[in-house]
Amino acid sequence: xxxxxxxxxxxxxxxxxxxxxxxxxxxxxxxxxxxxxxxxxxxxxxxxxxxxxxxxxxxxxxxxxxxxxxxxxxxxxxxxxxxxxxxxxxxxxxxxxxxxxxxxxxxxxxxxxxxxxxxxxxxxxxxxxxxxxxxxxxxxxxxxxxxxxxxxxxxxxxxxxxxxxxxxxxxxxxxxxxxxxxxxxxxxxxxxxxxxxxxxxxxxxxxxxxxxxxxxxxxxxxxxxxxxxxxxxxxxxxxxxxxxxxxxxxxxxxxxxxxxxxxxxxxxxxxxxxxxxxxxxxxxxxxxxxxxxxxxxxxxxxxxxxxxxxxxxxxxxxxxxxxxxxxxxxxxxxxxxxxxxxxxxxxxxxxxxxxxxxxxxxxxxxxxxxxxxxxxxxxxxxxxxxxxx
Ligand code: ATP
Ligand code: MG
Numbered sequence: 015x016x017x018x019x020x021x022x023x024x025x026x027x028x029x030x031x032x033x034x035x036x037x038x039x040x041x042x043x044x045x046x047x048x049x050x051x052x053x054x055x056x057x058x059x060x061x062x063x064x065x066x067x068x069x070x071x072x073x074x075x076x077x078x079x080x081x082x083x084x085x086x087x088x089x090x091x092x093x094x095x096x097x098x099x100x101x102x103x104x105x106x107x108x109x110x111x112x113x114x115x116x117x118x119x120x121x122x123x124x125x126x127x128x129x130x131x132x133x134x135x136x137x138x139x140x141x142x143x144x145x146x147x148x149x150x151x152x153x154x155x156x157x158x159x160x161x162x163x164x165x166x167x168x169x170x171x172x173x174x175x176x177x178x179x180x181x182x183x184x185x186x187x188x189x190x191x192x193x194x195x196x197x198x199x200x201x202x203x204x205x206x207x208x209x210x211x212x213x214x215x216x217x218x219x220x221x222x223x224x225x226x227x228x229x230x231x232x233x234x235x236x237x238x239x240x241x242x243x244x245x246x247x248x249x250x251x252x253x254x255x256x257x258x259x260x261x262x263x264x265x266x267x268x269x270x271x272x273x274x275x276x277x278x279x280x281x282x283x284x285x286x287x288x289x290x291x292x293x294x295x296x297x298x299x300x301x302x303x304x305x306x307x308x309x310x311x312x313x314x315x316x317x318x319x320x321x322x323x324x325x326x327x328x329x330x331x332x333x334x335x336x337x338x339x340x341x342x343x344x345x346x347x348x349x350x351x352x353x354x355x356x357x358x359x360x361x362x363x364x365x366x367x368x369x370x371x372x373x374x375x376x377x378x379x380x381x382x383x384x385x386x387x388x389x390x391x392x393x394x395x396x397x398x399x400x401x402x403x
Contacts, residue, residue, distance in 0.1 A: 032105045033105065034106075036102075037102070037103050042101055043093060045070070045073070055373060057374075057393070058377070058393045059375065060379070060396070061379070065398060067348070067379075067396055068348050070377075071377060076091070077143070078171065080124055088115045092115065099115055103141060105141055112124070112128075138177060139172070144345060145347075150321070150324035151317065151324045154315065154320040154321075155312055165225075172224075179213050180217060183214055183217055187292070195288065197284075210292065215271075216268075217293040218268050222251060226249065228333075229248065232329075245311075247300060249298055252293075252296050253275035253292060302319065345375070347374060381393065
């Protein structure tokens with residue numbers, strides 16, 4: 015598949031495409047100190063359970079979003095008994111990013127190209143990384159919080175202004191909920207309503223557009239991994255009642271919908287002491303077409319189908335990232351072939367081999383599990399947070 019490109023963006027030659035060259039860790043999880051240089055095509059990291067493979071990928075991904083892909087707090091990332099961790103990565107031909115966190119002072123510092131950014135959010139998305147993890151199936155089968163988090167991370171990295179809007183929305187929501195909880199007057203509650211609608215409409219519109227623009231490609235990936243099954247992705251907005259079409263409407267339509275939906279829930283939100291609809295209640299639906307009709311994978315999918323949906327979603331995320339960067343992202347694959355049947359993992363492998371020429375950093379507990387790139391990737395062995403020859 016070719017990358018669609020804007021006329022002003024020149025796609026770099028494959029051989030000079032940026033890739034993660036160097037990584038330095040200190041006191042990150044079980045790594046006291048690690049310094050390594052990655053080959054351009056990538057590497058397969060082999061190590062026993064608990065050796066630090068996921069931690070290493072987590073550290074690389076940290077440089078993209080400055081939080082753990084496991085969803086834990088920064089202080090858990092500091093090596094036991096230490097106070098500060100530091101992660102630094104150099105993307106050949108593009109950028110360098112460093113992050114440090116001090117757990118005693120609760121201070122996080124981020125540098126992009128050796129300049130400290132005043133707000134961490136300004137450094138988000140600098141490396142261009144997409145992580146595929148075994149746990150991604152939770153996005154499909156777990157609670158809606160995980161699906162919102164997926165969208166929020168993908169859009170924060172890919173859509174200008176999204177992260178700032180999200181932070182504003184959370185602030186406004188907290189204040190409005192506080193007013194509702196205390197049973198304040200409508201006038202006092204509405205001090206927050208206008209802002210909430212404006213920012214919330216922006217978030218909902220961007221998310222719905224992201225999903226509807228990607229739905230076809232998602233369906234294509236799903237079909238290719240599953241061997242022909244039909245799957246659909248859609249944005250389920252809590253503020254849309256009855257008329258879920260119109261996903262591609264502009265901000266204006268979303269503003270109006272949100273306003274009307276808030277009016278309709280006045281009583282309910284007063285009773286419950288919180289704002290009961292809005293982007294903080296929206297989600298993504300993963301459907302498959304079964305002989306007996308359309309089924310929601312969350313409730314009806316087998317775990318292999320749920321994993322397939324999660325893989326298709328990550329492939330879509332990678333495509334969007336590739337369009338934005340004008341180059342391949344770095345692919346982190348954490349034990350992704352585990353738990354897939356042979357046919358599916360074979361098809362996934364071929365899909366990667368055929369269309370993805372970005373750097374691949376993958377992990378596997380056993381050398382036999384490394385099939386990607388014809389098994390020609392360099393192999394590194396990890397034991398207790400140390401690379402061994
Ligand atoms: P698996 O094959 O089971 O997925 P893995 O190689 O991916 O294993 P990781 O999850 O990367 O293993 O590492 C787990 C190890 O890291 C555990 O031994 C755990 O105790 C250790 N660990 C986690 N957090 C910290 C920390 N803050 N400080 C020191 N060690 C930590
Ligand atoms: Mg692991």
